[in-house]
Amino acid sequence: MTTFTVQAIPTFQDNYVWLIRALDSAHVIVVDPGDAGPVIEAIRQQNLIPVAILATHHHYDHIDGIVPFLAQYPVPVFGPRNGAIPGMTHPLSANDSYLSVHDAFPDCRVIAVPGHTQDHIAYLFDDCLFCGDTLFAAGCGRLLGGTAAQLLASLKYIGTLPSATKIYCAHEYTADNLAFASVVEPDNPATQQRRQDTAALRSQGQITLPSTLALEHATNPFLRCQQASVIDRVEQHVAKPLVDELAVFTALRQWKDAF
Numbered sequence: 001m002t003t004f005t006v007q008a009i010p011t012f013q014d015n016y017v018w019l020i021r022a023l024d025s026a027h028v029i030v031v032d033p034g035d036a037g038p039v040i041e042a043i044r045q046q047n048l049i050p051v052a053i054l055a056t057h058h059h060y061d062h063i064d065g066i067v068p069f070l071a072q073y074p075v076p077v078f079g080p081r082n083g084a085i086p087g088m089t090h091p092l093s094a095n096d097s098y099l100s101v102h103d104a105f106p107d108c109r110v111i112a113v114p115g116h117t118q119d120h121i122a123y124l125f126d127d128c129l130f131c132g133d134t135l136f137a138a139g140c141g142r143l144l145g146g147t148a149a150q151l152l153a154s155l156k157y158i159g160t161l162p163s164a165t166k167i168y169c170a171h172e173y174t175a176d177n178l179a180f181a182s183v184v185e186p187d188n189p190a191t192q193q194r195r196q197d198t199a200a201l202r203s204q205g206q207i208t209l210p211s212t213l214a215l216e217h218a219t220n221p222f223l224r225c226q227q228a229s230v231i232d233r234v235e236q237h238v239a240k241p242l243v244d245e246l247a248v249f250t251a252l253r254q255w256k257d258a259f
Contacts, residue, residue, distance in 0.1 A: 003106055006128060006168060008207055009042050011035040014172040015061050016209065018130055019048070022104035027051050029101055030075075031123070031130050032170055036065035040072055051102040055079035055088070056132025057120040059144070062170065076101075083119035092121060099123075113158065115151025116141030122158070128166045128210070131158065136169045137211040138194070139177030140222040142257060148250040152225070159223055163214035174198050174208040180259050181221050184233050184252070190218040225249045 002023070009017040017039050018031040026049045033039050033053060043050060050073045055063055057080060066077060066087050078101065079085035081093040092099065098107045109124040113134040120141075122131040133141035134151070135158055143151060178195045185191055194215065198208050216223050224230045225248045234251050235242055242248045 009038050011038050012061055018168050025104050027104040032056055032062040033065035033069050034061035036068035050075050053077045054123055055085045057117045058083040080119035080121045113154035115146040115154045117145040130168045132170050137174040138181050138220050152249045165213040166210040168210045180256055184221040185229050194219050
């Protein structure tokens with residue numbers, strides 16, 4: 001039984017800060033507050049009680065709101081041990097360790113998911129994965145400090161989670177990612193259907209998250225680098241055979257970078 005709800009707080013152009021709220025309680029956990037203002041406003045409007053901040057990695061659009069937030073709400077700050085997270089009180093490093101953030105919430109798994117950055121971690125509460133910029137809806141993060149091999153390994157690990165796992169990533173990139181996915185797999189009916197569904201949601205001003213891992217397996221080319229349809233299209237793009245899954249993934253990421 002789910003013991004919490006999740007609310008998206010839009011920040012900047014396309015970021016989401018996630019508020020995890022315990023059921024029948026005002027207690028909330030704040031995930032990746034890049035901008036304190038909208039988060040503080042939401043907390044005040046809803047009379048919420050923040051109990052912790054969780055940071056996935058050190059990029060400004062995930063952490064710049066931490067210090068201003070702490071000035072109003074001095075709560076514990078959890079984040080990657082080597083991630084240079086401001087105000088951090090609880091550095092984390094163990095893969096698959098269990099973390100008790102607050103008594104109002106279930107313990108979560110802390111998962112090391114390097115690749116976008118060297119220090120990136122994700123938090124799994126029940127079937128809800130808060131994965132920052134590692135896995136996006138229909139995409140994945142750029143290589144901004146980590147390696148393609150690291151990112152592929154992180155995505156493959158996430159891919160072993162139950163198919164019903166909900167993906168709470170940190171950006172509204174779904175439409176753009178699906179445009180690229182449609183070029184990689186133009187004959188994938190699941191991708192075409194997801195593009196229609198995404199366009200309908202955005203036209204109504206709704207967000208496209210959370211995704212599910214099942215939907216990512218069906219439509220996200222970065223989770224499909226073993227599929228013949230993806231391999232063939234990437235090899236056509238680079239005009240040479242690719243020797244293994246890592247070579248396909250690396251070429252696919254480079255293709256997306258230039259898309």
